[in-house]
Amino acid sequence: MRYLMTFSYDGSKYKGYQKQPRMKTIQNEIEKVLTKLNSEKKVAIYASGRTDAGVHAYHQKAHFDLEKEWDLYRLEGSINSLLPKDIHVQKIERVADDFHARFDVKAKEYIYKINMGEYSPIEKDYVYQYNQPLRVIEMERALKYIEGTHNFKSFTKADEEKDDYVRTILSTQIIRDKKDLNRITIVIMGTGFMRYMVRNIVGVLIEVGEGKRKSKDILTILKEEDRTKSGKTAPACGLYLNDVFY
Amino acid sequence: MRYLMTFSYDGSKYKGYQKQPRMKTIQNEIEKVLTKLNSEKKVAIYASGRTDAGVHAYHQKAHFDLEKEWDLYRLEGSINSLLPKDIHVQKIERVADDFHARFDVKAKEYIYKINMGEYSPIEKDYVYQYNQPLRVIEMERALKYIEGTHNFKSFTKADEEKDDYVRTILSTQIIRDKKDLNRITIVIMGTGFMRYMVRNIVGVLIEVGEGKRKSKDILTILKEEDRTKSGKTAPACGLYLNDVFY
Secondary structure (H helix, E strand, C coil), X not given: CEEEEEEEECHXXXXXXXXXXXXXXXXHHHHHHHHHHCCCCCCCCEECCCCCCCCEEEEEEEXXXXXXXXXXXXXXXXXHHHCCCCEEEEEXXXXXXXXXXXXXXXXXXXXXXXXXXXXXXXXXXXXXXXXXXXXXXXXXXXXXXXXEEEECHHHCCCCCCCCCCEXXXXXXXXXXXXXXCCEEEEEEEECXXXXXXXXXXXXXXXXXXXXXXXXXXXXXXXXXXXXXXXXCCCCHHHEEEEEEEC | CEEEEEEEECHHHCCCCCCCCCCCCHHHHHHXXXXXXXXXXXXXXXXXXXXXXXXXXXXXXXXXXXXXXXXXHHHHHHHHHHCCCCEEEEEEEECCCCCCCCCCCCEEEXXXXXXXXXXXXXXXXXXXXXXXXXXXXXXXXXXXXXXXXEECHHHCCCCCCCCCCEXXXXXXXXXXXXXXXXXXXXXXXXXXXXXXXXXXXXHHHHHHHHCCCCCCHHHHHHHHCCHHHCCCCXXXXXXXXXXXXX
């Protein structure tokens, strides 16, 4: 019986999503719980993709197989009662036996939160604290240039080799909080993302916002296909996997 | 030289505001830093009042004396650089030598956050998770009854004896989040508060919101001046000291 689970987590206390021996990871915690509910027969979960240490998720998705057929509501309640408080299952559905939570992804949406105003200790792990105003309109202009299909080699993790660096960005947006104009949320939806890609895009956007680069520079960086040409990787704490689409 | 400091904190990792031997408290952390900056001569801070374990503050205020005259901007920077990341100084002002951050308080504002929608692990320590809809309009009606001057004995901590239980509530409000109607914020401003008073008021409001009590019942509870007549103490995590007025 294959199940698809939608879940959220606070990534601040974890060494990332992916399973690692003797490490506190999101996958470890969930597999422990599912294995327990599966009469101690090992259950593996397959997520839409991993998230790095400190990155959060509002609606991550993963599939897994269980021996018996569960009432979905009861299964959700059982998992949540055993999970730590910083991981939460929102929904469980039955899916076809050949459904795959990673290979079947059509699109993913990430959001990145920046606070340009006064530092708030309440949000220290949940937003990137940037202590000065940024030129948000110029950042939005730069962001629009990455929409479409491009080679994103300049925006990947420096030591990671890939066969294919081409990805398609479907839509982007910068939302300004109406109650607090110092808070912005960068939204990026695409068919696929490589490691550090969103945080490296945000890193360049911040340099644009600082006036160190022009919005059009992002096109040059894309064309160069060279990781040393982009900016700093923005911190993990501002990043959220917001949704996964099939 | 007397200074008045405005500061915010995430109370979730602390045993409350007030100094206690061998405990991690907000006051302990700040006094340690100020003593260091005062050439290791002991500095005591006097806050507008304490907050309990798990309670947060957006704008708490405290006064203290330092030997030398500091540039306020440098002092603020020095304190923040030495404080843990979950306490943050927002402002420091010079005040008269007879100013007292507790005795001179004219009013204080508390807010209490409730989420009636889906549980969010990101906010587990920052909002009271209530898993069903509440009758917010009826709650607001109940809240309005506590405005004015009343004996609040029914709403204090059960084992605490006071000479005087009369306090004045200046204004109240329940704000519904426009983006997410499942989120409400209860605002209570008054000239003074006793221990657990806000959380006990919220406890009764929740019973009103559940339909277990009518809004007018809050008047009966006030009149009875009996702690056993009010409801449960609402959890600490939803409570914030929002502001202090002099």
